[in-house]
Amino acid sequence: MKFFLDTANIDQIKKAHEMGIIDGVTTNPSLMAREGIKGEKNILDHYVKICEIVDGDVSAEVISTDFNGMIAEGEKLASLHEQIVVKIPVIESGIKAIRYLADRGIKTNCTLIFNPGQALLAAKAGAGYVSPFIGRLDDIGETGMELIEKLVHIFDIYGFDTEIIAASIRGTHHITRCMEAGVDVATCPLEAITGLLKHPLTDAGLEKFLSDHRKLNG
């Protein structure tokens, strides 16, 4: 399973990159706003900065909702850096834009997926990735992981090349379930990834090893 970092925060991206465990980054307009990045030039520069830190795909989301606006933005974003993947919402004009960009060799990530039908249409349009949101389904009383499991199964049946990014991950429990489901990618906040390291027996075991060593060695 690949790990993407779901943030536009440069310090966190550097930290995760230095740990050597991230395969890419996903952003969205809310994450960019959280970092205070505003104005087209600053936004585009920020995407380039992220690409220069990490080695893998970096998703940059369009703001337009009409077909012409989406493809113009998509082409501009894709021209910024070879690692940029154009993130497009799963609406009718978005599906059309995904097909247009795919036919021109531009990789897309279809976002805001909440049911299997949306993911199927995005895959048929040629999306490189689909991003189903786990946490937001949990928020409304559904079980987001069930959607991930269904998509892994459906994409396997039809042999789609499109990769599934489990998004809207809220904690280690989601990551563990994603591993079990065999999802291609989990895009996560840094604390959810580092949370995987935490176990009281690891802490207790390490403390005992070190204290036994100190008893003999001072």
Ligand code: G3P
């Ligand atoms: O990248 C999109 C997604 O991961 C958003 O997550 O926590 O805002 O639902 P969240």
